[in-house]
Amino acid sequence: MGSGAQSLTLLALFLPFLGAVLAPPLCRALGHGAAWLLAILPALIFVHLAGFVGIVSSGEVVAGGYDWIPSLGVRFSWYLDGLSLTFGLLISGIGTLIVLYSGGYLKGHPQQGRFLSFILLFMGAMLGLVASDSFLMLFVFWELTSITSFLLIGFDHGREAARRAALQALVVTGMGGLSLLAGLLVISSVTGATELSALLSTGGLLRESPLYLAAFVLVLGGAFTKSAQFPFHFWLPNAMEAPTPVSAYLHSATMVKAGVYLLMRLNPVLGDTAAWETVLPLFGAATLLVGTLLAMRQTDLKLMLAYTTVASLGLLVMLTGYGSERAIEAAVLYLIAHSLFKGALFMVAGLIDHETGTRDIRRLGGLARAMPITFAAGLMAALSMGGLPLTFGFIAKEEIYAAVEIGMGVPVLLLGVAIVGNMLMFAIAFLVGLKPFVGAAGKTPAKPHEGPALLWIGPLCLAALGLLAGLFSQMFHAAISSPMASAVAGNPVEIAASSVPHLGLPFYLSLATIALGVAAYFAHARIRFGIAVALAAIGWGPDRGFDQAMRGLLRLSFGATRIVQNGRLHIYLTVVFLAVAVTLLVPMIVFDELPAMPQFPDLWLHEWTIVLIAVIGLGAVVYAKDRLTAIVSLGIQGFAVALLFMLFGAPDLSFTQFMVETLSVVILALVMTRLKLTPSDHRPTHEKALDLSVATVCGAGFGLLLLKVTQVPFDATLSQFYEAHSRALAHGRNIVNVIIVDFRGLDTLGEIAVVMVAGLAILALIRVGTPQAPAAKREA
Incomplete structure (x- = not known):
């Protein structure tokens, strides 16, 4: 495919999004007459795609694309064969007529521009979905169709029924989208393919894999929810709350066929198996029957057509899986x-x-x-x-x-x-x-x-x-x-x-x-009555089940929130430190990566003195009777560590440690004083024992991890890099300062921003905790 044709195809794929941007101002300027201008865009796409009919009918494909994320091998690529080209012609051709129809149907509506913008957004999403070669493109456009359909179904958002239908469609198809993503990841891991064109050339590799069933079920999760297969069929008739142009376009000709498109596209690599030829006909036949019977129950023209759409989708799935x-x-x-x-x-x-x-x-x-x-x-x-x-x-x-x-x-x-x-x-x-x-x-x-x-x-x-x-x-x-x-x-x-x-x-x-x-x-009146009686006897259905599931989910979330977000900081910190301890210790124990216990080195008297000071500081923290004493005592250990840094030839690090410890103690003491927290520790014995256990386990985890790290052979590559380039690139002799200021300057800036935000939060807490003087006293 030449560069000129590639550029035109890329432009065709993005024309609907351009139209979505232009729709609101054009409608404000021209009213319903803007529909004639906006319809030119999908018409141009139709003409461009129709130009490939001769090439595709001769057995060739039209493929192309551009590198999107070259370092990860991700391309923005398209693949047009008989299947995707037919869908593209339907999307753009019917889309042209729908844009015109929308101009007449919503004539005089104050939000006509917004509606046409949503329609064109959906058109672009659906066109991108069927044209996509890249797995990532396919998934992005798949989810975009769900989002845009949510906007269109809920267009009349002032009505509760429209809001419910939009949310229901988003939840059902969104869950299916996640299932599809997992399925694509499994397929990619089995075949090594990241594009549909490469996948179609793998033959029976996927069918022969032990992960075939997982990929099959996950792909069906995406296809069945999008194409409203039983028991996920209920969202499509409810989507008739949308204006009729949406029903005519999304819910009959395009979006609901996305699942069928996916099954047809993957038929050469997933089909011809017992699972494929059993599950698809079974669910397709059930959907066909359910859809037609429920259609005969309706008296609303749109609902009758909606349920027959469900039935038709079931028929398509049944035939696709027949084999x-x-x-x-x-x-x-x-x-x-x-x-x-x-x-x-x-x-x-x-x-x-x-x-x-x-x-x-x-x-x-x-x-x-x-x-x-x-x-x-x-x-x-x-x-x-x-x-x-x-x-x-x-x-x-x-x-x-x-x-x-x-x-x-x-x-x-x-x-x-x-x-x-x-x-x-x-x-x-x-x-x-x-x-x-x-x-x-x-x-x-x-x-x-x-x-x-x-x-x-x-x-x-x-x-x-x-x-x-x-x-x-x-x-x-x-x-x-x-x-x-x-x-x-x-x-x-x-x-x-x-x-x-x-x-x-x-x-x-x-x-x-x-x-x-x-x-x-x-005999439709008698059939309608008989089906109504049968449904009344059955009572419960998937639509009501969806409401029950959503209410159950809300109750579960409220209950879980009351447990894990109960307002006690002590519990939050305990959970965090327990998670840290598990993260540190479990991998070392499970994978037998515990370090060998080192021999205690011979120390000089002054080194023993510094160690003793650290131990004394630890004891002072543990046995302090009030929080302020504990905070001040905590600084003893920090100063002891700073002295060790100085003794072992790291004066810069020692100076930094002295500054950090001093500021930490001063700031914490100031905050504790101003907030007037309980001066003493009233925790019961069992809480103290739990805290001691958690602290011990965390300390052991960090200690063992550091010992394991020091026993790994030292890789001096990074040190040599900094030593060789600090002077040449950053013009600094102090390598530590150069690393902080130049090589990782953005990280340092982020740390400064964190400190600033923390300071502002502390200031806000102090002001909130300070009693305000009465107005009369302030004036005096």
């Missing part, structure tokens, strides 16, 4: 089809709400005459979601049944789940895309009318594209579907499925699904 090439083809086709029809239907639901004042399906009807363009968009999207012939959704459904038909040895249960799920999604598709527009006129809060162009351009384009992709499927497969399936499978795959029906078991299963779906459409 056959046909299942991968089906997953790829369904992912693309779902992005198109679900994005369109969400925007249709938002348009209905915007122009009628309600999303309640029970109050809607007869809107086709008042909203003909919206009706056309909704109907085309419903046809694709329902899997009717000539649409891209029909191709996807045919491939699903071709992948899981009984003749290929798939368990009947899995086939039944696919049929039931598709049947209920067929019913939901037409309940959203058809029912509000036909029949008698509903009782809506506002008089229905067609929305402005900014609102219907997006759904109409996506719905029409779902139809065109089906009609020109062979061209679409060659450019998009086949390269994407090849990237997921890890080997070349050619998709030849057509939107024209072909007789066979998959087609007959499609007909059965349509017939059952039509029956479910007309």
Whole structure:
């Protein structure tokens, strides 16, 4: 990849962040018209990425990057193959339409600029996620999608429901992000790869490792939480508290598919194992059933679509883990089809709400005459979601049944789940895309009318594209579907499925699904009632469990805080010194690194005298009756050590020790006097015994560590460096002073800052402890 193309790709990755900066001032200046200008940015990204379609469809990849932290081998790198390029086109293409839709949906909103800024931030995060080659880049952008989705879900932060939904999404996906980080670290340690391109070339190395299961579980933690797999599915429907553009973009076409993207990306290195082909289909099938059943329970258009999104994500996970090439083809086709029809239907639901004042399906009807363009968009999207012939959704459904038909040895249960799920999604598709527009006129809060162009351009384009992709499927497969399936499978795959029906078991299963779906459409009220009764009988669910878990976490934190932060400084210091003692002694004992006991040296009389002075000082500290005497006595030991430094030829160090001891004693004595602390020690005997034990263990630890250090052969390399360079570089003869002032001058500055802050804190404590004179007395 040439330097010019690399620069353009880097610019394309950062264009959304530039748009996020420009959005607020542009909206203040131009109002909703700013959406037209801001939409140019994702459109330019789409055009740039579309230029790589020919290269990628021929089997090549587009890779590049720049050194980020060269010393650690970290690069800001990207890797565009059929999988990441398709996601990039969806993110930028649908993102363009969402920016326009947001301009109409939030027209006149005082915080429209902030909203568009968040949308563009998310776009940049998601684009970076799917384009990332570096593990570190992938994780950074992964977490950034969670943060930006938190901002978007909680956009209307004045409502408690929005705040709760935002926090719930952040907690669930944030925990998954940490799991993913751990998984990437395990994968890197096993394979030595720090980039996806290098990982994909390792073959079966990861599958053969004893750490495979750990990596698999940790990666699933990230993927399942982000893509709302059961039992983590509850956060996605709650996220419908966000404005509809967020639902149409994040929670149908982009963010929630990040987990599916991760599983598809790692399929060549993690797939083809019993764990992969068991866990993914099992959880995917459970999510598919739960999502579709809960969707039929709803009466809010957005919630119906949200739960079918959960179901669709389950279907994608089930197909990705199924293990056959046909299942991968089906997953790829369904992912693309779902992005198109679900994005369109969400925007249709938002348009209905915007122009009628309600999303309640029970109050809607007869809107086709008042909203003909919206009706056309909704109907085309419903046809694709329902899997009717000539649409891209029909191709996807045919491939699903071709992948899981009984003749290929798939368990009947899995086939039944696919049929039931598709049947209920067929019913939901037409309940959203058809029912509000036909029949008698509903009782809506506002008089229905067609929305402005900014609102219907997006759904109409996506719905029409779902139809065109089906009609020109062979061209679409060659450019998009086949390269994407090849990237997921890890080997070349050619998709030849057509939107024209072909007789066979998959087609007959499609007909059965349509017939059952039509029956479910007309019986939706009775199905809704039956599911409501069943849910009432069950009662508890993951959503309520999340609230209980959060309350339990708060109670646990309060209880732990009362124990470890009880306000007693004595306990804090005891815990700290015990931790120090354990840190010092346990490694030496466990790893058999205790020092050999040295022989006591022969000392001169004056040296014995200094040792005796230190011992006397120690006794004075221990047996002092009040704190002030103990502090003064503590200085005796410091002065004794300073004398030893002087005797052994270190006058500078001795002088420093004298100054430190003098200042310490004076300052501590001053503080103790001014604060009027209890002059005597009233500790009971057991506390004194505990303190003595802790002090003894800490002293033994430091003593043994110092003995061990002195018994290690001395490495004079650093001393020789300072001796050779102190005069030449720092122009100083006193090596100690040069080290303190020049070589480690920044460290010295930090120490001075610490001393200054400590002094200010002491001054504040003294002033707080000093009684203030009455105002009248001060005036006198």
